[in-house]
Amino acid sequence: xxxxxxxxxxxxxxxxxxxxxxxxxxxxxxxxxxxxxxxxxxxxxxxxxxxxxxxxxxxxxxxxxxxxxxxxxxxxxxxxxxxxxxxxxxxxxxxxxxxxxxxxxxxxxxxxxxxxxxxxxxxxxxxxxxxxxxxxxxxxxxxxxxxxxxxxxxxxxxxxxxxxxxxxxxxxxxxxxxxxxxxxxxxxxxxxxxxxxxxxxxxxxxxxxxxxxxxxxxxxxxxxxxxxxxxxxxxxxxxxxxxxxxxxxxxxxxxxxxxxxxxxxxxxxxxxxxxxxxxxxxxxxxxxxxxxxxxxxxxxxxxxxxxxxxxxxxxxxxxxxxxxxxxxxxxxxxxxxxxxxxxxxxxxxxxxxxxxxxxxxxxxxxxxxxxxxxxxxxxxxxxxxxxxxxxxxxxxxxxxxxxxxxxxxxxxxxxxxxx
Amino acid sequence: xxxxxxxxxxxxxxxxxxxxxxxxxxxxxxxxxxxxxxxxxxxxxxxxxxxxxxxxxxxxxxxxxxxxxxxxxxxxxxxxxxxxxxxxxxxxxxxxxxxxxxxxxxxxxxxxxxxxxxxxxxxxxxxxxxxxxxxxxxxxxxxxxxxxxxxxxxxxxxxxxxxxxxxxxxxxxxxxxxxxxxxxxxxxxxxxxxxxxxxxxxxxxxxxxxxxxxxxxxxxxxxxxxxxxxxxxxxxxxxxxxxxxxxxxxxxxxxxxxxxxxxxxxxxxxxxxxxxxxxxxxxxxxxxxxxxxxxxxxxxxxxxxxxxxxxxxxxxxxxxxxxxxxxxxxxxxxxxxxxxxxxxxxxxxxxxxxxxxxxxxxxxxxxxxxxxxxxxxxxxxxxxxxxxxxxxxxxxxxxxxxxxxxxxxxxxxxxxxxxxxxxxxxxxxxxxxxxxxxxxxxxxxxx
Numbered sequence: 001x002x003x004x005x006x007x008x009x010x011x012x013x014x015x016x017x018x019x020x021x022x023x024x025x026x027x028x029x030x031x032x033x034x035x036x037x038x039x040x041x042x043x044x045x046x047x048x049x050x051x052x053x054x055x056x057x058x059x060x061x062x063x064x065x066x067x068x069x070x071x072x073x074x075x076x077x078x079x080x081x082x083x084x085x086x087x088x089x090x091x092x093x094x095x096x097x098x099x100x101x102x103x104x105x106x107x108x109x110x111x112x113x114x115x116x117x118x119x120x121x122x123x124x125x126x127x128x129x130x131x132x133x134x135x136x137x138x139x140x141x142x143x144x145x146x147x148x149x150x151x152x153x154x155x156x157x158x159x160x161x162x163x164x165x166x167x168x169x170x171x172x173x174x175x176x177x178x179x180x181x182x183x184x185x186x187x188x189x190x191x192x193x194x195x196x197x198x199x200x201x202x203x204x205x206x207x208x209x210x211x212x213x214x215x216x217x218x219x220x221x222x223x224x225x226x227x228x229x230x231x232x233x234x235x236x237x238x239x240x241x242x243x244x245x246x247x248x249x250x251x252x253x254x255x256x257x258x259x260x261x262x263x264x265x266x267x268x269x270x271x272x273x274x275x276x277x278x279x280x281x282x283x284x285x286x287x288x289x290x291x292x293x294x295x296x297x298x299x300x301x302x303x304x305x306x307x308x309x310x311x312x313x314x315x316x317x318x319x320x321x322x323x324x325x326x327x328x329x330x331x332x333x334x335x336x337x338x339x340x341x342x343x344x345x346x347x348x349x350x351x352x353x354x355x356x357x358x359x360x361x362x363x364x365x366x367x368x369x370x371x372x373x374x375x376x377x378x379x380x381x382x383x384x385x386x387x388x389x390x391x392x393x394x395x396x397x398x399x400x401x402x403x404x405x406x407x408x409x410x411x412x413x414x415x416x417x418x419x
Numbered sequence: 420x421x422x423x424x425x426x427x428x429x430x431x432x433x434x435x436x437x438x439x440x441x442x443x444x445x446x447x448x449x450x451x452x453x454x455x456x457x458x459x460x461x462x463x464x465x466x467x468x469x470x471x472x473x474x475x476x477x478x479x480x481x482x483x484x485x486x487x488x489x490x491x492x493x494x495x496x497x498x499x500x501x502x503x504x505x506x507x508x509x510x511x512x513x514x515x516x517x518x519x520x521x522x523x524x525x526x527x528x529x530x531x532x533x534x535x536x537x538x539x540x541x542x543x544x545x546x547x548x549x550x551x552x553x554x555x556x557x558x559x560x561x562x563x564x565x566x567x568x569x570x571x572x573x574x575x576x577x578x579x580x581x582x583x584x585x586x587x588x589x590x591x592x593x594x595x596x597x598x599x600x601x602x603x604x605x606x607x608x609x610x611x612x613x614x615x616x617x618x619x620x621x622x623x624x625x626x627x628x629x630x631x632x633x634x635x636x637x638x639x640x641x642x643x644x645x646x647x648x649x650x651x652x653x654x655x656x657x658x659x660x661x662x663x664x665x666x667x668x669x670x671x672x673x674x675x676x677x678x679x680x681x682x683x684x685x686x687x688x689x690x691x692x693x694x695x696x697x698x699x700x701x702x703x704x705x706x707x708x709x710x711x712x713x714x715x716x717x718x719x720x721x722x723x724x725x726x727x728x729x730x731x732x733x734x735x736x737x738x739x740x741x742x743x744x745x746x747x748x749x750x751x752x753x754x755x756x757x758x759x760x761x762x763x764x765x766x767x768x769x770x771x772x773x774x775x776x777x778x779x780x781x782x783x784x785x786x787x788x789x790x791x792x793x794x795x796x797x798x799x800x801x802x803x804x805x806x807x808x809x810x811x812x813x814x815x816x817x818x819x820x821x822x823x824x825x826x827x828x829x830x831x832x833x834x835x836x837x838x839x840x841x842x843x844x845x846x847x848x849x850x851x852x853x854x855x856x857x858x859x860x861x862x863x864x865x866x
Contacts, residue, residue, distance in 0.1 A: 296481075381523060383514060411520045419470075
């Protein structure tokens, strides 16, 4: 007989865990199964760079323990992936060949590294960083690396590159875009980040592309677009991620860049929800559905999906994803909240103190609502800024004060408005 | 889950921005009085007031949810969200998750920092010279009471926002199952104590005497139980109308005979369940359906009640009862202390507890304001919280040395909206007079 569960949550990171909590808030009894391809207890991909650096112990990063699942009557199935979704008969086919029937399923399967189609990449050995096993392997490898190449200057690549620099390797970062951390931070912030790296001995090749790879005595030889070559004893491919949704092949669940979901995280098919890095949901700044693969959004989406699945009447619709990023580099920090796009009629206010490296950029709409704020070495409360954006708070009267001190004025507005 | 926790409360009206709380916090936490490193942050506001950023120790904390390293956890015993420095990776995602600026970067350490309530003795609270910060410890009561059996029906037919359900459930839990309950006509039976469809609304024997004979009937029942050798608590929960008006003779008689009963009056200052008629406890100037606002007759406009309220608890003191006290649901620790004493006193003789109960329906205020109205009544000295026993006399349990003007209380509700300046000054002068009267009694007893 096919095993049956009322709720099947696929995935074990932030979206999945929040969904489990939300389901149990409303339905303490209904059978609930958490299925994950990962052999480990739940952990966050975001913590993995710190496992690589050795700062986080691999056995100290778990977000839940066995007791949590026992206490919440959750059946935990580890090391078994979803192979195919048979939504027409409410069944999940698993990698081990078994089948699991569900009443309601959440697809919170996250993402995997996107491997660029570079000739010869499949001939060399390289690292990626998405799972704990990836991280422990990379942690071991950086200790012996003398010259490393990182493909991709997103936050994963930059984190790993910093670790490699600190471990004493000669590091080259190759990035296709014109700047580092493209999509997270603007050119000035990226310049500050770049300077920190080059000051510490890293080589940054932006606007550059690897066209060919070949095995070499120490590891791999990379040929760049301009014809020059790089030698690497350690190669990390960190050129972005793509959602895990191969199991949807042949399924009617609509998907585009990710799995398309409504404002309550429901897919186009009955009894199927999706949340987190694999979901494509409404953006706050656009009516289009966008990928907003960030941790805070994953928790939000997971919570909404869980409430919707359990029929919790307290459900509030998803307001749309707001980009939120924090980044720590060489003892400095960068925070970005909101959109980098300047709305029509809007205005950008920046201030930059080169001596201290403090940089602030705030973007306002034509009617003086905050739509984005970026800081390097300029701390402000990101959560408060996000609320100012979500609540579309009118800043007309206090814009100057706000830009001069977003920390204090943000707190004042918070305390007055939603405390 | 479901536990209640202590909390740091902030009253912006009392804050003058001196920053002593921040100095105390930074000193306690990082050893230097640098206010920038304080975990409680007072910020000046554009309109000259002061605002607060402080961890709220959320029940459903977003900072914990978004932490990728498992470095933040809600301690369900203390309610505090704890930060584990060994696990923290300084990613600052928690600061992006928190909507309240409750966890922020401490530039001095390079890590995030948040309030941990100093393990239940927050340094900021005693440092505040203006009582703008208080550490509310009422949770102790709710946690303790939560473990006792609820002796009331799960659903009640009270008005939204009424505090009487709180009173009934707490009181019955406190007196326990060995109790006989009398609830004369009024809001308490109206809310369901006497039951529905032939079954009672309580898990203890309950009866519905007449307004006139509550104390007499209850005294008789108590005596019968004593006669058969069974120890029970005899409890009445009555309204102010039933106690101060038509039921007064039996109440006074039972007190005079020192019957071993606990008589609780839930004073909502009128006959609220029958259509908001005035009682002898209705205050001067208040609108009720029988003291209306309008043209009046004979050229005399009608402006609410024209007489002052009877002070029933003081009258009960003059019966020299075992115990007499006034209480308010805005001060639960005080109320509980008195309830305990009243229960003990009722084993020896007559105990009387007078609880002020703001009525959302009859007093005309929003349903979420009950505790605030109750608090304002005390803060303005419109009502006074005190207790009396024969040995120690009368003593204030929550003296208000610096009362707010009575208008702060009056404006919190609709029943006083029509008051003329003369009426308001009459009420204010009565507050002063009543205070002086009770102070005199307190002084006399302590002398």
